[in-house]
Amino acid sequence: MQHATITRSTQASRIAGILALCFLVYIGAAPWWAGSADLRLITEILFYLALASMWNLLAGYAGLISVGQHAYVGLGGYLMFSCVLFLGMNPLWSIPVAGVAGALISIPVAWLVFRLKGPYFAIGTWVVAEVFRLSAAQMSSVGGGSGLSIPVAVMRDLGRKPDREMLIYFTAFALCVGAILLVYFLLRSRVGLALTAIRDNEVASSSLGVKIGRIKLFVYVAAAAVTTMIGALIFVTKLRISPDAAFSVNDWTVFVIFIVVIGGIGTIEGPIIGTLLFFLLREFLADLGAIYLMILGAMAIGIMLAAPKGLWGLLVSRYDFSIFPVGYRVRR
């Protein structure tokens, strides 16, 4: 009889892992090699990667297809502004506060939208985002429909411009890496096993005693918390907030969904590929405006028709390999 060993990683995944780590250090050191404009671009890439990872966690792993995550991006922005303006907090310290508040707010929201099944859940989450946007527009203390800006003095407290940019960059880097690690460790934990079981067979796993409702709630709240924090930081860099910008469905939901779907839903690597491709396309095509959006829409449709597991899925099916090994494999 042959011996079989069960491992998570393969030779290829270990080498890829080491390469990925080197790349990570390189990106982390960006403030020392990148110019101001490049640094801003990389920061934006990190935001989108973090948002995409969170949406992927929701839709790709927990089957919660939300088209309303812009609710939490905007919420984060407004919470940060409120902390700064009314509590006199440092904008960066307000990020964890926003995260906690976002998690707390997401619980009653989940209680409501979880009543909607399947595709109707998606539109329900959109309604919630609309409610958030319209409510923000009604609050004159945060500028109502026209919004407001962060006072210059508040930003000056964060240090001189280069120091400030570096600080913001490291926060974005930490949030992004943290978001990906959260997905990674969540999937390797018991929650991940339960999610796989649910994905494979919801009926069977419920009879096995997997608490589907609680696990989905946990994932929803975790994604909301992280998305709120990202939103808070996004608006630290934007310096200005308005309901339409904060709760923009195009910026924070459409792009994010297209990134994940094109890159490969249900894989950790997919959002990374998708984000890189998204920014690459944007560099070349953003001038086209409306046509750029049409191309993205058509790409998402094309992916769903031809390769529902996205570009990463195509790669994996051809070469059987992964950078983030979350499954087990049997080796003889």
Added chain:
Amino acid sequence: MSESILEVQNLEVFYGNAQAIHGISLTIEQGELLSLIGSNGAGKSTLFKSICGMVRPRSGTINFKGQTTAGLSPARITEMGIAMVPEGRRLFRSLSVEENLILGGYVRRPGPWTLQKVYDVFPILKERKDYPATSLSGGQQQMVAIGRALMSNPELLLLDELSLGLAPVVIKDIYELLPKILGEGMATILVEQDVTRAMQVSDHFVCMLEGRISLSGQSDAFSHDEISAAYFGT
């Protein structure tokens, strides 16, 4: 030798990587009643689904009236003259009894079976024709399922688990009606848990075990022990 209506040759069916049917061949002749026996998971329902076009075999051929059914849609196969009473009946729950029957005749094949004829055989269905089909008793639902299949005037009728979940007295009623139903020269394949009953009503039988045929022949040619051995694989 009379003409065979259905010929299955070397059929292999997979669900993903799991093989459900391992090279099955069988034929059935016009007007014949063949019973198909075997334990759960032997592949009987899969064989039915392959014949109806609901699953695509990986290899092998299915010829109906001398024509291959490969690549044809289930709808097209029904038009050719195959009908099935599925396991668990699977009536349309938002349709009334009569609507279920009418839908069974959707392909409008000519033949002896009409709504009126179904009602003649199952008078209770006429009384209940406007009830939601799934509000009827189990036996009556089985009658709807049979009637629905007959409405397409099939030349080959597949009956899957006719007596499953029914009370013994109801089973007896349905089997008493069987000659009346099959009297029209239809070929029939019957899947039945009750082996003794299946042997009594059929001309030939096929016993399946783990996706293969373990025994087949004339229904009265084998002893209980021989059949039992083929059934359980001992």
Added chain:
Amino acid sequence: MEWINVIVQGVLIGGLYALFAAGLSLIFGVMRLVNIAHGDFIVGAAYLAMVTITMTGLHPLLSLVIVVPLMAAIGYAIQLGLLNRVLGDDILPPLIVTFGLSIILQNVLLTTFSADSQKLNAGALEIGSIPVLPGVDIGYMPLLTFVAAVAIIAGLQFLFYRTSMGRAFRATSDDGEIAQIMGLDNRKVFAWAMALSMAVVAVAGVFLAIRANFDPFMGPSRLIFGFEAVIIGGLGNLWGTLIGGIILGVAQGIGAQIDPGWQLLAGHIAFLVILAVKPRGLFPRID
């Protein structure tokens, strides 16, 4: 009197919302598909009517003769050529595909017609009204919209429960696999359902365009209004959907009366309250 007027006008606009909802509810009932581009197709139909009127000089209501069959044909083709390929156990692909269609359609309309808002002019119909009470007038157009909504829902109800096409819809919805071995072709049944949905969308689009200004980006909120009417009324119940539309319209009217900024918010809040207390809607039919 002012409040009575608010409620009357709210009920009438509820008819329009029911028109938004009916097509959505229909395809969900038949194939469990939620078309995220539904609102964008409504707006697309409005533009199609505009083009038709410019080219032929027809009255907006008469343009329906062209817009309805055209939208139905588009629906049939999209279902056969695109949506049927992604329908299955996984609900993600159809959602993403219709989401993609929504974005494409918005931007096609934007590049073709610019972001300027448009309106269809129905002439004398828009001005005339019937005084019912002092201070309460019912405009011809709102009344016509409401009557059209009632007629379309009655028609759909008849089609669903009294015709062979409706029987095919219900059978396919109940058990698509068995419907196929009855000889029905699911792909064609779905295509007809989408064609029918888009015919209703066409009517909704034209009435919307006569009532108010429209622009390429107002689709998603029409989708949301339709969706809210469906959920308030209860899944699978077309008359419930009409009541859902009315509740939404009245809630928005009351909100607007309090403060113009509260119009939309009040509608959403009414929806969320009903979702909280009656998750299956007021008159559910589908389990």
